[in-house]
Amino acid sequence: xxxxxxxxxYLKKATIYEVNLRQYSNAGDIRSFIKHLPRxxxxxxxxxxxxxxxxxxxxxxxxxxxxxxxxxxxxxVNPAFxxxxxxxxxxxxxxxxxxxxxxxxxxxxxxxxxxxxxSHPDYFLRNTAGxxxxxxxxxxxxxxxxxNIQAHEALTDAMCYWVKEFDIDGFRADLAHLTPLHFxxxxxxxxxxxxxxxxWLAETEEIEYYQAFxxxxxxxxxxxxxxxxKKNIEIRELIQLLQDNYKKHELNPLQLYFTTNHDENSxxxxxxxxxxIYADAITIFNFMYPYAVPLIYSGQEIPNRKRLLFFDKDxxxxxxxxxxxxxxxxxxxxxxxxxxxxxxxxxxxxNNLFGFKSGVGVGAMIMVLNLDKNDIxxxxxxxxxxxxxxxxxxxTLITINADFNIELKPGGYILLERVA
Numbered sequence: 001x002x003x004x005x006x007x008x009x010y011l012k013k014a015t016i017y018e019v020n021l022r023q024y025s026n027a028g029d030i031r032s033f034i035k036h037l038p039r040x041x042x043x044x045x046x047x048x049x050x051x052x053x054x055x056x057x058x059x060x061x062x063x064x065x066x067x068x069x070x071x072x073x074x075x076x077v078n079p080a081f082x083x084x085x086x087x088x089x090x091x092x093x094x095x096x097x098x099x100x101x102x103x104x105x106x107x108x109x110x111x112x113x114x115x116x117x118x119s120h121p122d123y124f125l126r127n128t129a130g131x132x133x134x135x136x137x138x139x140x141x142x143x144x145x146x147x148n149i150q151a152h153e154a155l156t157d158a159m160c161y162w163v164k165e166f167d168i169d170g171f172r173a174d175l176a177h178l179t180p181l182h183f184x185x186x187x188x189x190x191x192x193x194x195x196x197x198x199x200w201l202a203e204t205e206e207i208e209y210y211q212a213f214x215x216x217x218x219x220x221x222x223x224x225x226x227x228x229x230k231k232n233i234e235i236r237e238l239i240q241l242l243q244d245n246y247k248k249h250e251l252n253p254l255q256l257y258f259t260t261n262h263d264e265n266s267x268x269x270x271x272x273x274x275x276x277i278y279a280d281a282i283t284i285f286n287f288m289y290p291y292a293v294p295l296i297y298s299g300q301e302i303p304n305r306k307r308l309l310f311f312d313k314d315x316x317x318x319x320x321x322x323x324x325x326x327x328x329x330x331x332x333x334x335x336x337x338x339x340x341x342x343x344x345x346x347x348x349x350x351n352n353l354f355g356f357k358s359g360v361g362v363g364a365m366i367m368v369l370n371l372d373k374n375d376i377x378x379x380x381x382x383x384x385x386x387x388x389x390x391x392x393x394x395x396t397l398i399t400i401n402a403d404f405n406i407e408l409k410p411g412g413y414i415l416l417e418r419v420a
Contacts, residue, residue: 004214007197011214011254011293013336014046015328016201020262020298021050021081022065023308023316030082030090041097043301043325044332047199048094049172051262052104053077053087057111062140063311068104069174070111070140074158084166091166100169102199103162107155108178109134109141116154117142123151135178146180156187163194170199176213177204184212201256210252215293218255220245222264225282226274228371235352235371242346246291257292259283265297266310272303277411280327281354281369284413287331288367290344290358294335301325334392338417339363351376353408357385364418366400370408378414379405389416 017040025032040048055072056065065080077084094101110116112132116123124132125143132142144151162168176184188200202213209216224241227233249255258264259271259282271279287294298304299316303324308314341359352372358365366385370376380386380400389398392415398404406414 004197007199007214008254010046011199012290012340014293015044015287015332015335016047016049016256016293016295017045018261018295018297019048019050020308020316021053022068023314024298025318026315028080028313028315030077030086034090034093037093037097037099041099043329044336045296046099047169048099048101049201049295050101050103052106052174053081055079057113057140059112060140061111061311063309065312067140067311069106069109071106072111072113073115074110074155075161088166091168095167100199102170102172102201103168104174105159105171106174107144107183108146108175109138109143112140112142114142116151120150120154123148123154144179146183152183152186155183156190159187160191160194163191163198167195169195169197170201172201172203173213174203176202176209176216177206181209181211184209188212207248207252215254215256218245218257218292221255221257222259229275229278235354238354239346242289249291253291254293255291256295257286257289258295258297259286260300261295261297262308262310265304265308267307269307270303270305271300272305273307278369278371279411280324281371281411281413283327284331284367284415285354285369287335288358288365288415290341294331296328301328330393334415334417338365341365347380353378359418360384362387362418362420366414366416366418368408368414370410370412373410375407375409377405377407387418388420390419391416 019033021030021033022028052068052071054074055076055078056068057070057072061070077087091101117132123145125145127133134141135143159171173184191198200213201215202209204216205219220241224238228238246253259275259279275282286292301322301324302318302320304316308316339359344356344358346356347353353368353376354371355366355368366389368378386401389400391398398416408414
């Protein structure tokens with residue numbers, strides 16, 4: 001399938017923000033979230049990704065509220081979140097602010113009491129006794145039968161409904177690789193006739209899924225960088241992973257980079273549990289790596305330092321100064337405005353200083369992160385790097401020459417753009 005050049009160029013500069021409606025406010029509804037839109041726009045967010053907005057199954061649900069990903073009705077809005085009119089207003093307000101909105105789509109499984117279990121029970125797999133079955137150990141959902149063409153058509157029709165009636169801008173596919181690729185290819189082709197510039201984000205690292213999707217995940221990077229801090233692997237392993245990864249994705253390079261998301265936060269911990277004092281440094285890399293589409297999860301701009309319950313109410317606390325909002329705003333603006341250059345060269349360092357330069361001459365960028373447990377000095381020796389630079393985080397000018405030297409504390413960082 002041919003790539004949409006306009007959309008790809010847009011995504012190369014875009015930042016995605018994942019919205020956990022349930023935990024976003026005391027009410028946990030659409031109307032309460034709408035109040036945050038001007039703030040998110042000011043921060044620089046381009047795309048809002050809403051976790052599933054559909055009614056949640058009651059039968060065999062987990063916790064007091066159940067999982068977002070146990071879909072009871074693909075054609076409706078969870079009444080706990082509001083009404084369809086509320087959602088229409090949200091989409092309209094998002095568009096008026098110049099942002100886009102995509103919704104989570106669960107095509108592999110559904111709730112035990114999904115409406116289709118009554119009207120079309122053949123859409124789901126069953127055992128020899130005729131009972132619905134759960135995928136893996138996910139006991140709150142049942143497996144959709146991917147051999148059933150009608151089931152796939154029903155899912156596609158439901159996707160069309162949200163595009164046609166609500167004017168959404170795309171889909172984030174939950175566990176996309178568990179649903180056959182041909183479903184996504186066919187769905188994308190059909191829905192493109194309604195809105196050609198839809199965004200397709202897949203929760204998978206399987207390269208063939210680029211046939212249907214614009215962005216896939218980068219789980220390997222997140223896990224490898226976490227492993228670096230917890231198991232003391234060498235910095236060269238991080239660089240090698242990135243270099244190998246680029247070779248695999250050279251034709252379709254866009255991947256989602258993040259320090260946390262709804263799954264990671266609830267089950268594996270916040271970015272601070274994984275990266276500690278290095279969380280900001282990894283965030284900066286995720287925004288500056290030229291093949292990354294960065295993700296911010298609800299509350300990271302505070303920052304939220306707790307694991308949010310997944311099946312129960314666990315409100316994010318916003319009544320504090322959003323100390324990370326400035327960091328994200330600076331990174332988003334710099335990423336949007338800087339000249340695109342996909343060629344990067346990692347600095348050859350014997351210590352755990354992690355950095356790269358991108359481009360040459362005016363407009364070139366230097367990013368350096370201290371991922372070591374000790375202070376590290378950065379003093380580039382290559383004359384090609386000598387020049388006058390703008391320090392992105394404090395807007396001061398720095399001259400790099402033979403005498404230049406800067407000491408970075410553990411977790412410290414510097415981000416420079418050459419101006420002369």
